[in-house]
Amino acid sequence: MLLSKKIAVLTGVNSGIGRKAAEIFAQNGAKIFGVDVRTDCMDELKTVIEGYGSEFVGCQCDVRNVEDVKAALKKAYDYYGKIDIMLNIAGVSCDKPISRISEDEFGRVMDINVKGVFNFCKYVTPYFKKQKHGVIINTSSITAICGSGMGCPYPASKAAILGLSKTLAFELAPWNIRVNTVAPGVINTEMVSALDPSARKTFEKSIPLKHMGDAADVANAMLFLASDMAKYITSANICVDGGYRPSTVNL
Secondary structure: OOOOOOEEEEEOOOOHHHHHHHHHHHHOOOEEEEEEOOOOOHHHHHHHHHHOOOOEEEEEOOOOOHHHHHHHHHHHHHHHOOOOEEEEOOOOOOOOOHHHOOHHHHHHHHHHHHHHHHHHHHHHHHHHHHHOOEEEEEEOOOHHHHOOOOOOHHHHHHHHHHHHHHHHHHHHHHHOEEEEEEEEOOEOOHHHHOOOHHHHHHHHHHOOOOOOEOHHHHHHHHHHHHOHHHOOOOOOEEEEOOOOOHHHOOO
16 A cells, blocks of 8 residues: 555645545545545545545534634544645636635635645644654646636636645755645636536647546545655646646636
């Protein structure tokens, strides 16, 4: 197993990529401390993960709230005695033209997608420094690199994640802490399933591999980066996008 005896803290585990990553990490031997502001699916996820012979502890947490974040990490460390992997997945989007985006909407996306990641990176770092090892994997997006047809808060937030992660990779390397990002393209999750059928077809035609990815595709890239197979990889970004370049899509 690639993550045998590892302790992984994951945000956004209630659904989508976060839930699938929790399952795949558990299948590979990790014990999971799952964080989400929603908890309606956590009991089911706990049952699934225990079925793999692993452990799951759920924790309600608003990633924007520093006290919530500090309490969640303390609970994970006190329960397991260590934290090996920090996986930041929680995020939201805003699919509107700029003329219809309010300051509050822009702020909400930045608070969850950027401040939330900053909070967990900041407050997990003391545990990693004490151990002299740790892995941080942050979730960016292909839109951070190529832009998008509209919804500028989302690519702006995900571009910030790239800069944050690359800087932390250099800053934290002396403590053997690796920091990498994964940049999904169009992934068939709840966020994408809300699109109307014509928009989905447009997306699929624009992807060189001619189909959307699924949450497991992203989770497997995260699994690789979290494992010792990637022990000499830091400051990297893996695009999981089927070759998709969103700025060229005419919606």
